[in-house]
Amino acid sequence: MVVLAASLITKSGKVLVSRQFVDDMSRIRVEGLLAAFPKLVGIGKQHTYVETESVRYVYQPIQLMYLLLVTNKQSNILQDLETLRLLSKLVPEYAPLDEEGISKSAFEMIFAFDEVISLGHKEIVSELQVKQYCKMESHEEKLHKLVMQSKINDTKDLMKLKASEIDKSKIDRNKRGYTSMPSMGSGRIENNFNDIPNVSGIRMINDGESILKSKGGPSVSAPPKGQGMQLGKTKRANQFLESLKAESEVIVEDVQPSAIQSRQVTSPPTDPITLTVEEKFNVTLRRDGGLSNFDVQGSLLLQILNQEDGLIQVQIATGENPAILFKMHPNINKELYYSENILGLKDPSRPFPTSSMGDAAGVVLLRWRMQSMEESNVPLTINCWPSVSGSDSYVSIEYEASPMFDLRNVIISVPLPTLREAPNVRQIDGEWRYVAKSSTLEWSILLIDNSNRSGSIEFVVPAADSSSFFPISVGFTAADTFSDLKVLNILPLKGGPSPRFSQRTQLITENYQVV
Structure with missing residues (x-):
């Protein structure tokens, strides 16, 4: 049996839904076969099929429409009728039996036809299985959308x-x-x-000794x-x-405010429920390569503004990182978490405590920690190469970022020998700032993503020992975390729709040094 096409057409010949199942027929050929069908059926005939020289039409009236299968003449008529009967049961499930309803649900009906007929051959499926297949949802798609x-x-x-x-x-x-x-009373x-x-070009700087420099x-x-x-x-x-x-004071060129001056500030919550996934990163890298310390400490915080929203449970999804160990608050129902990945109180009649809009703290639902000595886990490595030539030290610093995170507001602070003037920066990817008070060069990159996974800076200072340029401190933030923890849904215990909530995710450096 080979089904060439399946269609729903009106008795006047208007095609409402049409699905072609073979590739060796042109669209014009299918349209011609469907246009010829109303003339072949006639009036008052009780047959369920009509044959021509090349094809067979197997049809069934449904109110003011025909459900039609176009097959080849070698097809088994009994199998054709069985396929037609299954399709006739599915059509009312997806649309009202009128032209407007059929047109609005055309795609759903075509998907159902595809589950019954594949490449012109009938699949061994029942009506219930077709409905189940059409309703199947993808967990990965849901997670991606979240x-x-x-x-x-x-x-x-x-x-x-x-x-x-x-x-x-x-x-x-x-x-x-x-x-x-002066006061207005002076006149x-x-x-x-x-x-x-x-x-307009003069700006106040708090410490009185910070100097910015850029191109021009x-x-x-x-x-x-x-x-x-x-x-x-x-x-x-x-x-x-x-x-x-x-x-x-040292006078150098000025620039407009840049990423060097901005600091990450956590704004107070505005949604009824806010969940914050935060990881603090502590890393110590050796200047000659290798890792001395790698420690990540994370937490999931819940902030609720209104007491009536406290009777909830939090459904989460964690990544598949075996190096991360999770610990729950003592009041959290552990059995519920281990079985369904849901965080809820042991006593479901008790609500979670609330916090005010200005309160940055919240209830810690979950904590975790990750320790490793694998250098591949480090998102950003710094290589510093100082060399002395004559009376000057030439310093080249390079960063390399792994593709695991996109890093924001990156600031690399390099200590310098005490200078009377700002260093001579010859090449840089990003911007730089010289802080005379602490004799530090701050190299900033607003964003590190796939377009700039590596970059460098070269500058010249008076001759100094190579140890003068260490330890190098690094600071950045990221919108992704090592745990990859996501909040999937908020489940209200009182019933009704899920309350509105927001999720904040950030990775911040607490102590990140190259020594």
Whole structure:
């Protein structure tokens, strides 16, 4: 038996659903066969099939429509009728028996036809099996959608955080501009803006000795600590710069605020339920290669704003990392967790405690730890190569990031010998900043992903011992974790729909050094 096509057509000849099962027939040929069928059926005939020179039409009336199979003439008519009978049982299951209902559910009906007929041959399936196959869901697809939604939520949270930082910086800038203005009761405000060129390029730096540098930008430095730029003063720009030099300040090129100045700040929760997956990373790498310490400590925190949302259970999915050991809170039902991966209290009548919107803490549901001496687990390695030539030290530093994580706000802090001037940076992938107070070069990369898994910096300083450039400290964050723990769902114990919740996931460095 070979079924060439299966269709639902009206008695007037309008094709509602059509599925072709063989590839050696053109679409025009199938359309021609279907267009010829209403003329062959006629009126008042009681037959269930019609034959032509090349094909056989096996059909069954369904109200104002025909369910039609187009087969070859060598096909077994009994098997054709059995296939037709099974399809006639499936059609009402997926759509109302009218033109509009059939058109809206055309794809579901075609999927059902595909489960019954494969490459023109009938599959050995029942009506119940076809329904079950069409309803089958993919756990991997669900997990993928949850991961993608989690990334979208993380991006939205980051956008909100950046927007709040921008608003805060504007407020601080306005405060600095008006703090030193004379009171309105004096009746006079002197305006000598023209005496100080490029006022907009001068910025305040808290420690009074931090210096930023990038490609280009006007020369400017920070004022001495404890002094602010006051409006109405008649001091000229050269006198201003000379006073900075008298305070042992180093003047280099300035840049706009960059990733070096930004710090990761956790915004308070805004959703009724917030779950935070956080891992703190401690690593010590040896300068000549190898690993001295590798320790990851993670936690799953639950924050609930409203007491009525406390009667819940948390369904999670953990990664398949055998090196990670999980420990639950003593009040968590261990049997429920081990059997169904659900975190709930031993006493289901008790709600989880709540926390206020300004409270960054929460209830720790789960803790875990990972220790390893495998260097392949390190997401970022640093190689430093100092060499002395004449009266100068030439330092080349290279980073290499593994593809396991995308790293954000990466800052590599390199100690330097005490310098009177900023180092001479000859080449860099990213931006750099010289902190004169601590004599440290901070190399920053906003994001490390597949486009820049490796990068380098080269700079020159006066001749110094190679140990002067160690230990190198590294800081970064990531939106993925070693445990790969995901929150799948929130299960309300009172019934009803799942409450709205958000998930935050981050990996942060607590102590990451190259010694």
